[in-house]
Structures are given as C-alpha cells and as structure tokens.
Amino acid sequence: TEIKTIAVLKGDYIGPEIMAAGLAVLAAVTKNTTFQYRLVALPFGGDGIDQAGDPLPAATLAQAQASDAILLSAIGGPKWDQAPKRPEQGLLALRAALGLYANIRPTRISDALVARSPLKPELARQTDFVIVRELTSGAYFGEPRVLAETYAIDTMAYQVSEISRIMHKGFRLAQRRRQHVTIVDKSNVLATSKLWRRVAREVAQDYPAVTVDYTYVDAMAMGIIARPATFDVIITPNLFGDILSDEAAQITGSIGQIPSMSIGESGPALYEPIHGSAPDIAGQGIANPMSMIHTVAMMLSESFGEKQLAQRVTAAVAQAIAAQVVTPDMGGQATTEAVTQYIVAAVTQPAAEGVR
Numbered sequence: 001t002e003i004k005t006i007a008v009l010k011g012d013y014i015g016p017e018i019m020a021a022g023l024a025v026l027a028a029v030t031k032n033t034t035f036q037y038r039l040v041a042l043p044f045g046g047d048g049i050d051q052a053g054d055p056l057p058a059a060t061l062a063q064a065q066a067s068d069a070i071l072l073s074a075i076g077g078p079k080w081d082q083a084p085k086r087p088e089q090g091l092l093a094l095r096a097a098l099g100l101y102a103n104i105r106p107t108r109i110s111d112a113l114v115a116r117s118p119l120k121p122e123l124a125r126q127t128d129f130v131i132v133r134e135l136t137s138g139a140y141f142g143e144p145r146v147l148a149e150t151y152a153i154d155t156m157a158y159q160v161s162e163i164s165r166i167m168h169k170g171f172r173l174a175q176r177r178r179q180h181v182t183i184v185d186k187s188n189v190l191a192t193s194k195l196w197r198r199v200a201r202e203v204a205q206d207y208p209a210v211t212v213d214y215t216y217v218d219a220m221a222m223g224i225i226a227r228p229a230t231f232d233v234i235i236t237p238n239l240f241g242d243i244l245s246d247e248a249a250q251i252t253g254s255i256g257q258i259p260s261m262s263i264g265e266s267g268p269a270l271y272e273p274i275h276g277s278a279p280d281i282a283g284q285g286i287a288n289p290m291s292m293i294h295t296v297a298m299m300l301s302e303s304f305g306e307k308q309l310a311q312r313v314t315a316a317v318a319q320a321i322a323a324q325v326v327t328p329d330m331g332g333q334a335t336t337e338a339v340t341q342y343i344v345a346a347v348t349q350p351a352a353e354g355v356r
Ligand code: NAD
Pocket: 014, 018, 073, 074, 075, 076, 077, 078, 088, 091, 255, 256, 257, 272, 273, 274, 275, 276, 277, 278, 279, 280, 281, 286, 287, 288, 289, 291, 327, 329
C-alpha cells in the first residue's frame, strides 16, 4: 500500500501540546492496520518566523502542497503580535495559496455533551449542524487594504464564481445530511450580501430536494443560541463564519473540542481545530486535546477514506467525556496528558474498554 505523507505544522503556544496528543492518537489507532503514513514537520506561524524568518516559509508551502494532507494545530500569540508579518498572515497565505475556499466546521452536541452545554438541555439536545465558511475571499482578502495614521480601509468583495462554488459545496453537503440549508448574509445592508443571496437563490434551483432559509447574520447569532437544533448546513461569508463558528463551538461546552477541514478543488486539504493558540493556558498542561484529536479523525475520514479508524477515534473521545476524563475548559480536572492517554488506550483496546 501507498505511504501517505502528512505535513505537520505544530504551531505556537498550546499548538505543540495538542499536536503531540493528536499524533499519539493517530499512531495508536493506525497501529497494526494497513494505513501507513510519514510525518513531515514544517515550520509555520510564529514557529516559522523563529526558525525561518517568515510565517509561511517557501519550503513549508512547497512541502505542504506536495503532501497528502496537512495537519495544523494553532498559530499566533503575543510574542509575534508586533512582528512585521504576523503568524496569522501565514495562515491566510497558506489557505489562499492552496485554494482552500471551503471551511467545514461541525457543531454536534452528543448526548454526553448535553449536560456540559451552557444552554438548557431541551435547547441543546440533538444539535447537529455544519458551518460552511467561505475562506479565501470577502473581507479577509479584498483590496484595497490600508492602514494609515488617521484612517484604515478593508474591502469586502465577492465574485459570483466565488459565491457559486461555496454554495455548491454547501448544498452538496446538505444532500448527504438532512437536506436543509441556511444562507447567512447581511443583504439588508451590504452589496456583497445582496449578491450572496442572489447567487444562493440561483444555485438552490439545482437542488430541488433541499429546503433553504435565508437569515441575516445578526438574527443568526441569536438563532444559534435560541434554536441550535433546527440548523443543518449553514453557508456563510468568511468574516461572519469566523465569528459564528466560535459562538457555535461554545454551545457544545468548549471550543477546545471542535475540528475543521479546509478544502479546495484539488490538492491536499488542511485540518485544524477552529480555536487559536490559547496563550492564556499554554505551558500548563491543561489544553484540551480533543479538538486536535477530532481533527485527526476528520483527516482519516475525509482525506484517507478511513471511516472506521475515524469512528474509533470519535468513539474514544465520547468515552473519555462520558468517564469525565476532561480538561478544565469542560469542567474537569484532567490534564492534556491524562485525556490523551485515556483516548490512546481506548482506541487501542476498544472492545476491552467497552466503547460508549
Ligand atoms: P483562542 O481560541 O486561542 O482562545 C480563546 C479562549 O479559548 C481562551 O480562553 C483559551 O484558553 C480557550 N481555548 C482555546 N482552545 C482551547 C483548548 N484546546 N483547550 C482549552 N481552552 C482553549 O483565541 P484568542 O485568545 O483570541 O487567540 C489567541 C491567538 O490565536 C491569536 O494570536 C489568534 O490570532 C490566534 N488564532 C489562531 C487560530 C488558528 O491557528 N487557526 C485560530 C484562532 C485564533
């Protein structure tokens, strides 16, 4: 069998802590299976600035491009906030260079998580939606972009082609789920949003079995709290998706467990937790590794078709949650290491542990 190459961007602050956890679970779950891989560690983000003078060194981009999948933990933090090129710029450049225009961010409140949600159980129960965030255009990339002494400019721009392709991604995903799409925009004010909604209506014609709702982003921010279980696939522009996905994460109890996948038309996908480098808790050994472990599961499933291995990983995480082996962000006392060891043991001996 072919050996897969996985680019590993270990990241900053809690990045290396949770990456180590994710890789330990990857090694454990693939042991004695036919899935074979090789890891290629590449400097990136703050680590890229420190090691190679750039948040996205040319060699990192080239090797990431040549890999079968890219695993990233999280980058950035106060150490580089005043750098001429911040780590975050490297992340945006990587997404753009690889054409990763679709960012998939799931929110699922499993039965084990209902009690940990800040929402009332009757609201939280059966929440299972996916945010499809446009990732390589909109306010993050529009020109001109100016930061002068007395004024600043960001530009929010969208091409029909950019809207159309993210819509198709979202609608096709809905076809494999509960056939419902929510289009998020601010079309009562923004020109880009008027275009967003027009293109959404056109693309929707191609998917007659999918029901569509159109929602303004402010009402959507409310809807995620008020009626999370009613959403299936949510398609949103870049900036709104960034904001709504952190909000959505919190209704599961902690952002520290949510993975994401960024995909383009071709080439390797990028897998990363949705949260940042959590400088406030770095070095304490208490970062929640579940986001990175879920990210590894997503990679196994989506880039490598290893659905059973992915399922074993997600079942093992659920088992840790049910056993209360969770970090402080989820209300527990376990360390990163303890959670990781529990999950490693569970994926290694799923039967003996009695999954779920
Ligand atoms: P953050 O997501 O790093 O942290 C927000 C809060 O969530 C903090 O209280 C943090 O402790 C907590 N948290 C996040 N992940 C956690 C985990 N795995 N376990 C336990 N708690 C966790 O957001 P921030 O503080 O606004 O940003 C910190 C840095 O990360 C910034 O430089 C930002 O630009 C960067 N960032 C990077 C990414 C990325 O690499 N994809 C994403 C978001 C933010």
